[in-house]
Amino acid sequence: MFYEPRLNNSGLPIDPLKALVVPRPIGWISSVDGAGAVNLAPFSFFNLVADAPPIVIFAPSGQKPGGGIKDSRRNVEATGAFVVNLATWDLREAMNATSAGLPAGTDEAAAAGLTMVPSRLVNAPRVALSPVALECRYLQTVSLPSLDPAEPNDVIFGDVVGIHIDDRLITPEGRVDITIAKPIARLGYSLYTTVSETFAMKRPG
Numbered sequence: 001m002f003y004e005p006r007l008n009n010s011g012l013p014i015d016p017l018k019a020l021v022v023p024r025p026i027g028w029i030s031s032v033d034g035a036g037a038v039n040l041a042p043f044s045f046f047n048l049v050a051d052a053p054p055i056v057i058f059a060p061s062g063q064k065p066g067g068g069i070k071d072s073r074r075n076v077e078a079t080g081a082f083v084v085n086l087a088t089w090d091l092r093e094a095m096n097a098t099s100a101g102l103p104a105g106t107d108e109a110a111a112a113g114l115t116m117v118p119s120r121l122v123n124a125p126r127v128a129l130s131p132v133a134l135e136c137r138y139l140q141t142v143s144l145p146s147l148d149p150a151e152p153n154d155v156i157f158g159d160v161v162g163i164h165i166d167d168r169l170i171t172p173e174g175r176v177d178i179t180i181a182k183p184i185a186r187l188g189y190s191l192y193t194t195v196s197e198t199f200a201m202k203r204p205g
């Protein structure tokens, strides 16, 4: 089959796009507002896009339920800081709970029963139980084209200035065994996968 996403003419009950670009890592973004209230939300339009220096992106799209830009974007632009927490199998229910569209200023971490701890270098806390956290300084926002002007498509860039790794993930050889953390990643529809198996391939040359 072939379809054009702008025409939404796949003939399928749900546009399959997000079931095709998989698995998408989940950036579980913590931030604070100007008054210091904690915000935590998952974003699967998320990735590492450079490594020297390390730069991540996440993309808040659309609006909050009552209208207005998403709290994560507003906070990051206002305070210049955010943390990417690794969403894992053990934290899956809490991660999902933090995607609820709660009013600005509501502590989504507390609502999901999560303890937050201070970061070292940035003014945004991290999820205490998450085994990996990237402390980020806000770099810039790029506004992408949108099919509906009322539904923004924005990409936030952040410079990773500090990295926490739970020592449990580090092998005697000094490598990270990420399968110990069991990250979860987004597929289409309401589906997820976990990183629990790996295989190695050496690059040619």
Ligand SMILES: Cc1cc2nc3c(=O)[nH]c(=O)nc-3n(C[C@H](O)[C@H](O)[C@H](O)COP(=O)(O)O)c2cc1C
Pocket (backbone or CB within 6 Å): 026, 039, 040, 041, 042, 043, 044, 045, 046, 059, 060, 061, 062, 064, 069, 070, 071, 072, 073, 095, 096, 098, 099, 100, 101, 102, 186
């Ligand atoms: C696994 C998962 C991935 C998500 N990915 C995105 C995303 O990439 N972009 C987005 O705008 N919303 C995404 N959402 C929805 C947001 O988490 C949700 O709109 C949230 O309320 C935004 O919170 P905020 O207003 O506190 O920033 C995702 C939700 C889940 C459960």
